[in-house]
């Protein structure tokens with residue numbers, strides 16, 4: 001049976017290259033993973049005062065992540081760091097204290113940019129968040145996708161044939177393998 005994966009995209013814009021990379025991975029991994037994009041654009045800024053009476057958007061988001069067997073982050077880099085919308089979503093999912101929906105979920109991080117550095121800074125910040133959140137995060141292949149421009153995609157938003165597509169297919173296959181490994185309990189995760 002296919003593992004259920006929540007994809008969290010760090011960009012809110014319609015024409016996002018990261019969203020299109022996410023949709024491409026959803027398609028390339030479709031025999032092994034059932035990927036669904038969980039939206040983050042409607043989440044109010046995290047406020048601890050709301051822990052007792054959470055907004056509906058927090059509840060919806062937390063339930064969607066909790067129901068997934070793994071999480072794939074696909075994000076741009078903003079000012080060499082994690083975009084605020086994504087950081088906010090991670091904070092929302094991590095609370096109330098002791099009820100983090102991220103805990104123990106196998107994860108992978110993909111960053112994409114039209115620039116040459118491929119979102120390296122955001123990717124590494126996010127990786128460190130995953131350490132703290134106790135998410136066993138795929139180590140290889142690393143996924144810093146540079147020079148990701150509109151011309152790399154077809155009209156349906158899927159990657160065209162080419163070296164970038166080959167890299168992303170490899171990432172998708174490796175992630176499916178990683179999720180399977182973790183869920184079969186072949187790697188030890190701290191309580």
Ligand code: FNR
Nearest residue numbers: 011016017018019076077078079080113114115119
């Ligand atoms: C950017 N961009 C950018 N790119 C990059 O490689 N490193 C960076 O630090 C930044 N910083 C940054 C800050 C802000 C506020 C914006 C809006 C943009 C450019 C960014 O990679 C580009 O806009 C991508 O197209 C954004 O990803 P999506 O929306 O296409 O997925």
